[in-house]
Amino acid sequence: MIFYYKYYVEIKNRCFLLSTCWLFTLLICYFYKETILFVMINSSNYAEQYFIFTDISEIFYVYLELTFFVSNQITLLMLLYHSLIFLSSGLYKSEYKKLQFAFRIYIFSWVCSIFFIKQSNYTCKLGVFLSFQKTEGIAFFFEAKIIEYLNYFTNLYYICFLNCQLLAVITLLLNNYSKNMNRIRRFRKLFYIIFVIFSTLTTPPDIISQVLMSAGLITFYEILLFLSILKTSKVAN
DSSP states (O other), X not given: OHHHHHHHHXXXXXXHHHHHHHHHHXXXXXXXXXXXXXXXHHTTTOSXXXXXXXXXXXXXXXXXXXXXXXXXXXXXXXXXHHHHHHHHTTSOHHHHHHHHHHHHHHHHHHHHHHHHIIXXXXXXXXXXXXXXXXXXXXXXXXXXXXXXXXXXXXXXXXXXXXXXXHHHHHHXXXXXXXXXXXXXXXXXXXXXXXXXXXXXXHSOSSHHHHHXXXXXXXXXXXXXXXXXXXXXXXXXX
Protein backbone atom coordinates (compact mmCIF):
# COMPACT_ATOMS: atom_id res chain seq x y z
CA MET A 1 0.00 0.00 0.00
CA ILE A 2 2.88 2.35 0.81
CA PHE A 3 4.36 1.50 -2.59
CA TYR A 4 1.25 2.71 -4.42
CA TYR A 5 1.05 5.78 -2.20
CA LYS A 6 4.47 6.90 -3.46
CA TYR A 7 3.17 6.79 -7.03
CA TYR A 8 0.09 8.74 -5.94
CA VAL A 9 2.27 11.42 -4.36
CA GLU A 10 4.46 11.62 -7.45
CA ILE A 11 1.46 11.94 -9.76
CA LYS A 12 -0.01 14.63 -7.52
CA ASN A 13 3.27 16.57 -7.50
CA ARG A 14 3.63 16.34 -11.25
CA CYS A 15 0.04 17.49 -11.75
CA PHE A 16 0.80 20.44 -9.50
CA LEU A 17 3.91 21.26 -11.52
CA LEU A 18 1.95 21.06 -14.77
CA SER A 19 -0.80 23.29 -13.39
CA THR A 20 1.78 25.80 -12.20
CA CYS A 21 3.54 25.66 -15.56
CA TRP A 22 0.26 26.27 -17.40
CA LEU A 23 -0.66 29.19 -15.12
CA PHE A 24 2.69 30.96 -15.37
CA THR A 25 2.89 30.32 -19.10
CA LEU A 26 -0.57 31.80 -19.45
CA LEU A 27 0.46 34.93 -17.54
CA ILE A 28 3.69 35.35 -19.49
CA CYS A 29 1.95 34.87 -22.83
CA TYR A 30 -0.70 37.40 -21.90
CA PHE A 31 2.00 39.87 -20.86
CA TYR A 32 3.65 39.48 -24.28
CA LYS A 33 0.40 39.11 -26.21
CA GLU A 34 1.15 41.95 -28.62
CA THR A 35 4.52 40.43 -29.51
CA ILE A 36 3.00 36.98 -30.08
CA LEU A 37 0.26 38.46 -32.26
CA PHE A 38 2.83 40.43 -34.25
CA VAL A 39 4.91 37.28 -34.87
CA MET A 40 1.80 35.40 -35.99
CA ILE A 41 0.75 38.16 -38.42
CA ASN A 42 4.26 38.89 -39.67
CA SER A 43 4.84 35.22 -40.58
CA SER A 44 2.11 35.31 -43.22
CA ASN A 45 3.58 38.10 -45.41
CA TYR A 46 0.05 39.45 -45.72
CA ALA A 47 0.28 42.43 -48.07
CA GLU A 48 -2.20 44.77 -46.39
CA GLN A 49 -1.04 44.19 -42.81
CA TYR A 50 -4.21 45.53 -41.24
CA PHE A 51 -7.29 43.82 -39.80
CA ILE A 52 -10.82 44.78 -38.92
CA PHE A 53 -13.03 43.88 -35.98
CA THR A 54 -16.79 44.24 -35.59
CA ASP A 55 -17.20 43.79 -31.86
CA ILE A 56 -15.85 46.08 -29.16
CA SER A 57 -14.56 43.12 -27.12
CA GLU A 58 -13.20 41.18 -30.09
CA ILE A 59 -9.57 42.27 -29.64
CA PHE A 60 -9.64 41.16 -26.02
CA TYR A 61 -10.98 37.74 -26.98
CA VAL A 62 -8.33 37.45 -29.70
CA TYR A 63 -5.58 38.07 -27.17
CA LEU A 64 -7.21 35.66 -24.76
CA GLU A 65 -7.60 32.89 -27.35
CA LEU A 66 -4.04 33.36 -28.58
CA THR A 67 -2.72 33.24 -25.02
CA PHE A 68 -4.57 30.01 -24.25
CA PHE A 69 -3.44 28.50 -27.55
CA VAL A 70 0.27 29.09 -26.92
CA SER A 71 0.16 28.11 -23.25
CA ASN A 72 -1.75 24.90 -24.04
CA GLN A 73 0.86 23.85 -26.61
CA ILE A 74 3.73 24.43 -24.20
CA THR A 75 1.92 22.64 -21.38
CA LEU A 76 1.21 19.68 -23.67
CA LEU A 77 4.92 19.42 -24.36
CA MET A 78 5.66 19.47 -20.63
CA LEU A 79 2.97 16.83 -20.07
CA LEU A 80 4.68 14.46 -22.48
CA TYR A 81 8.02 15.11 -20.80
CA HIS A 82 6.64 14.39 -17.31
CA SER A 83 4.93 11.26 -18.62
CA LEU A 84 8.25 10.03 -20.01
CA ILE A 85 10.06 10.66 -16.74
CA PHE A 86 7.27 9.05 -14.69
CA LEU A 87 7.18 5.89 -16.81
CA SER A 88 10.97 5.56 -17.07
CA SER A 89 11.32 3.97 -13.62
CA GLY A 90 9.02 1.07 -14.52
CA LEU A 91 10.41 0.28 -17.97
CA TYR A 92 13.24 -1.88 -19.22
CA LYS A 93 16.20 -0.11 -20.74
CA SER A 94 15.18 -1.10 -24.28
CA GLU A 95 11.60 0.07 -23.70
CA TYR A 96 12.81 3.36 -22.27
CA LYS A 97 15.01 3.94 -25.32
CA LYS A 98 12.06 3.33 -27.63
CA LEU A 99 9.88 5.74 -25.65
CA GLN A 100 12.66 8.30 -25.61
CA PHE A 101 13.08 7.93 -29.36
CA ALA A 102 9.35 8.46 -29.84
CA PHE A 103 9.51 11.61 -27.70
CA ARG A 104 12.40 12.97 -29.78
CA ILE A 105 10.49 12.26 -32.98
CA TYR A 106 7.50 14.13 -31.55
CA ILE A 107 9.68 17.16 -30.70
CA PHE A 108 11.27 17.11 -34.14
CA SER A 109 7.89 16.92 -35.90
CA TRP A 110 6.53 19.69 -33.67
CA VAL A 111 9.43 21.97 -34.63
CA CYS A 112 8.98 21.05 -38.30
CA SER A 113 5.28 21.97 -38.17
CA ILE A 114 6.18 25.43 -36.82
CA PHE A 115 8.86 25.82 -39.48
CA PHE A 116 6.47 24.89 -42.30
CA ILE A 117 3.91 27.42 -41.11
CA LYS A 118 6.42 30.26 -40.92
CA GLN A 119 8.44 29.59 -44.06
CA SER A 120 6.36 28.22 -46.90
CA ASN A 121 3.11 26.44 -46.15
CA TYR A 122 1.34 29.35 -44.54
CA THR A 123 2.27 31.86 -47.23
CA CYS A 124 1.41 29.36 -49.98
CA LYS A 125 -2.05 28.65 -48.62
CA LEU A 126 -2.80 32.31 -48.05
CA GLY A 127 -1.74 33.12 -51.60
CA VAL A 128 -3.94 30.36 -53.00
CA PHE A 129 -7.04 31.58 -51.20
CA LEU A 130 -6.39 35.25 -51.99
CA SER A 131 -5.92 34.44 -55.68
CA PHE A 132 -9.68 33.79 -55.97
CA GLN A 133 -10.41 37.51 -55.62
CA LYS A 134 -8.75 38.13 -59.00
CA THR A 135 -11.76 37.30 -61.14
CA GLU A 136 -12.50 38.98 -64.45
CA GLY A 137 -15.67 41.06 -64.43
CA ILE A 138 -16.24 40.77 -60.68
CA ALA A 139 -14.46 42.91 -58.09
CA PHE A 140 -13.59 41.35 -54.73
CA PHE A 141 -11.80 43.16 -51.93
CA PHE A 142 -10.47 41.23 -48.97
CA GLU A 143 -10.37 42.72 -45.47
CA ALA A 144 -9.20 40.25 -42.89
CA LYS A 145 -11.15 40.02 -39.65
CA ILE A 146 -8.75 39.44 -36.79
CA ILE A 147 -10.71 36.71 -35.00
CA GLU A 148 -11.24 34.75 -38.23
CA TYR A 149 -7.58 35.20 -39.11
CA LEU A 150 -6.58 33.73 -35.74
CA ASN A 151 -8.92 30.77 -36.24
CA TYR A 152 -7.41 30.23 -39.68
CA PHE A 153 -3.91 30.30 -38.20
CA THR A 154 -4.70 27.81 -35.43
CA ASN A 155 -6.49 25.44 -37.84
CA LEU A 156 -3.53 25.58 -40.20
CA TYR A 157 -1.17 24.88 -37.30
CA TYR A 158 -3.08 21.71 -36.42
CA ILE A 159 -3.09 20.62 -40.07
CA CYS A 160 0.69 21.04 -40.36
CA PHE A 161 1.10 19.36 -37.00
CA LEU A 162 -0.91 16.34 -38.17
CA ASN A 163 1.15 16.12 -41.35
CA CYS A 164 4.37 16.09 -39.36
CA GLN A 165 2.97 13.60 -36.86
CA LEU A 166 2.09 11.28 -39.75
CA LEU A 167 5.74 11.30 -40.75
CA ALA A 168 6.68 10.68 -37.12
CA VAL A 169 4.37 7.65 -36.93
CA ILE A 170 5.86 6.28 -40.14
CA THR A 171 9.36 6.72 -38.71
CA LEU A 172 8.41 4.81 -35.58
CA LEU A 173 6.79 2.02 -37.60
CA LEU A 174 9.81 1.61 -39.83
CA ASN A 175 12.09 1.63 -36.81
CA ASN A 176 10.05 -1.05 -35.02
CA TYR A 177 9.53 -3.28 -38.06
CA SER A 178 12.93 -2.77 -39.65
CA LYS A 179 13.69 -6.48 -39.20
CA ASN A 180 10.68 -7.49 -41.28
CA MET A 181 11.15 -5.50 -44.48
CA ASN A 182 8.91 -7.82 -46.52
CA ARG A 183 5.90 -6.68 -44.50
CA ILE A 184 6.81 -3.03 -45.03
CA ARG A 185 7.19 -3.51 -48.79
CA ARG A 186 3.86 -5.35 -48.88
CA PHE A 187 2.03 -2.33 -47.42
CA ARG A 188 3.86 0.25 -49.57
CA LYS A 189 0.87 0.82 -51.89
CA LEU A 190 -1.41 1.24 -48.90
CA PHE A 191 0.86 3.95 -47.52
CA TYR A 192 0.82 5.69 -50.91
CA ILE A 193 -2.98 5.77 -50.89
CA ILE A 194 -2.98 7.10 -47.33
CA PHE A 195 -0.53 9.86 -48.35
CA VAL A 196 -2.68 10.93 -51.29
CA ILE A 197 -5.89 10.99 -49.24
CA PHE A 198 -4.20 12.84 -46.38
CA SER A 199 -2.71 15.41 -48.78
CA THR A 200 -6.11 15.96 -50.40
CA LEU A 201 -7.75 16.64 -47.04
CA THR A 202 -5.06 18.92 -45.61
CA THR A 203 -3.85 21.03 -48.55
CA PRO A 204 -5.48 23.97 -50.34
CA PRO A 205 -7.98 23.18 -53.13
CA ASP A 206 -5.44 23.13 -55.97
CA ILE A 207 -3.74 20.20 -57.65
CA ILE A 208 -0.21 21.60 -57.32
CA SER A 209 -0.30 21.67 -53.51
CA GLN A 210 -1.76 18.18 -53.37
CA VAL A 211 0.86 16.76 -55.73
CA LEU A 212 3.71 18.47 -53.87
CA MET A 213 2.48 17.27 -50.49
CA SER A 214 1.93 13.70 -51.72
CA ALA A 215 5.31 13.64 -53.44
CA GLY A 216 7.01 14.95 -50.32
CA LEU A 217 5.41 12.33 -48.09
CA ILE A 218 6.21 9.52 -50.52
CA THR A 219 9.80 10.70 -50.92
CA PHE A 220 10.25 10.90 -47.16
CA TYR A 221 8.77 7.43 -46.79
CA GLU A 222 11.14 5.98 -49.40
CA ILE A 223 14.14 7.64 -47.73
CA LEU A 224 13.16 6.16 -44.37
CA LEU A 225 12.64 2.77 -46.00
CA PHE A 226 16.08 2.96 -47.63
CA LEU A 227 17.72 3.91 -44.33
CA SER A 228 15.93 1.04 -42.59
CA ILE A 229 17.24 -1.39 -45.23
CA LEU A 230 20.79 -0.10 -44.71
CA LYS A 231 20.40 -0.44 -40.96
CA THR A 232 19.12 -4.01 -41.29
CA SER A 233 21.93 -5.00 -43.66
CA LYS A 234 24.58 -3.61 -41.31
CA VAL A 235 23.13 -5.51 -38.37
CA ALA A 236 23.01 -8.73 -40.44
CA ASN A 237 26.66 -8.35 -41.44
